[in-house]
Amino acid sequence: MDATSITVGLGERSYPIYIGPGVLSMIGADLKARQSGQKYGIITDSNVGKLYGNKLLQGLKQEGIEARLFIFTAGEGSKNLETIGQLASSLAQEGFDRSDALIALGGGVAGDMTGFLAATYMRGIPFVQVPTSLLAQVDSSVGGKTGVDIPEGKNLVGAFYQPQAVYIDTDLLDTLPQQEYRGGLAEVIKYGVIQDSSFFTFLKNNHKNIKQLEPGVLTSMIQRCCEIKADVVAQDEREGGLRRILNYGHTIGHAVEAASDFTIIHGFAVAIGMVAAAKLAPRSLDQGTDISDELTGLLQTYGLPTTIPAELNVERMRKYLLADKKTVGGRVFFVLPDKIGSVRITDKVNVRDVDAVLSNAL
Numbered sequence: 278m279d280a281t282s283i284t285v286g287l288g289e290r291s292y293p294i295y296i297g298p299g300v301l302s303m304i305g306a307d308l309k310a311r312q313s314g315q316k317y318g319i320i321t322d323s324n325v326g327k328l329y330g331n332k333l334l335q336g337l338k339q340e341g342i343e344a345r346l347f348i349f350t351a352g353e354g355s356k357n358l359e360t361i362g363q364l365a366s367s368l369a370q371e372g373f374d375r376s377d378a379l380i381a382l383g384g385g386v387a388g389d390m391t392g393f394l395a396a397t398y399m400r401g402i403p404f405v406q407v408p409t410s411l412l413a414q415v416d417s418s419v420g421g422k423t424g425v426d427i428p429e430g431k432n433l434v435g436a437f438y439q440p441q442a443v444y445i446d447t448d449l450l451d452t453l454p455q456q457e458y459r460g461g462l463a464e465v466i467k468y469g470v471i472q473d474s475s476f477f478t479f480l481k482n483n484h485k486n487i488k489q490l491e492p493g494v495l496t497s498m499i500q501r502c503c504e505i506k507a508d509v510v511a512q513d514e515r516e517g518g519l520r521r522i523l524n525y526g527h528t529i530g531h532a533v534e535a536a537s538d539f540t541i542i543h544g545f546a547v548a549i550g551m552v553a554a555a556k557l558a559p560r561s562l563d564q565g566t567d568i569s570d571e572l573t574g575l576l577q578t579y580g581l582p583t584t585i586p587a588e589l590n591v592e593r594m595r596k597y598l599l600a601d602k603k604t605v606g607g608r609v610f611f612v613l614p615d616k617i618g619s620v621r622i623t624d625k626v627n628v629r630d631v632d633a634v635l636s637n638a639l
């Protein structure tokens with residue numbers, strides 16, 4: 278395929294990530310060569326389906342590949358076992374069996390749900406990811422985390438199940454709402470902080486082109502994020518240790534998101550959580566520099582929030598911190614930066630410092 282490519286190295290379950298403008302129109306030819314399935318079920322939501330569903334379907338048909346669209350109502354509210362049941366019934370009614378495969382076309386919700394459906398339908402069929410949001414392109418479509426929400430919490434039912442390929446078309450970001458694009462940029466900045474100070478500098482130097490969606494810069498930016506993610510996942514697929522660094526900003530971020538009743542979008546909450554963790558770092562790690570001012574500066578360049586809104590209830594945030602599914606045996610693990618490009622994981626954070634950071638008093 279004529280696009281930048283990266284491999285997620287997982288032995289016989291390794292897979293390519295293709296990145297660049299126009300990738301959507303190349304998927305049919307690649308799937309034909311790959312022969313993952315006899316026919317393909319494209320799972321997408323009501324928004325993305327309208328924009329790109331038929332384009333992908335036609336691209337597959339041109340290659341002589343049989344495919345059908347399955348559309349669910351857009352939004353996190355659909356990411357549940359009921360929708361999975363309905364989609365599984367539709368697949369069964371259309372005669373999908375173990376020789377067939379799925380395509381996740383959409384943002385994080387479509388990707389997580391389709392992956393889970395693929396992991397469980399007929400005890401597992403192949404699937405590929407076609408992420409259409411920046412967050413999905415740089416994070417959720419890579420690494421095999423799949424799942425749905427239950428009333429007790431987000432992503433509490435799921436499976437690690439890797440796709441066969443990830444197709445990232447940077448052109449699709451043109452139709453992404455501005456706010457969602459900015460939210461995705463918080464995850465992009467995360468990679469600079471956790472692993473790569475030169476990438477952090479790249480994000481500083483190229484903010485104009487990145488904000489204007491310049492295709493060459495976008496491809497380089499997404500490529501670096503996927504390289505870092507692929508490298509981490511290859512070393513620790515099931516989050517036994519290293520993969521936790523990808524949760525930088527998410528521990529406090531999830532608490533902020535939940536305490537706002539999800540009125541603060543995920544990426545914005547992660548931006549706030551990254552600054553909060555940067556402020557905790559000098560008090561919790563024995564060495565390191567305080568990166569909070571430099572990080573705040575970059576986040577603000579991209580129009581991202583950096584402080585916890587005063588109206589959020591500190592008690593509720595504390596409760597959500599403890600309930601986070603990344604809590605292990607009642608211990609809350611924090612990913613804290615000791616400089617730009619390096620983080621450490623610790624559960625030794627003083628409760629008074631956590632309270633201070635939640636009340637914006639640090």
Ligand code: GLY
Nearest residue numbers: 416420422520523
């Ligand atoms: N989004 C974090 C991870 O995939 O591990």
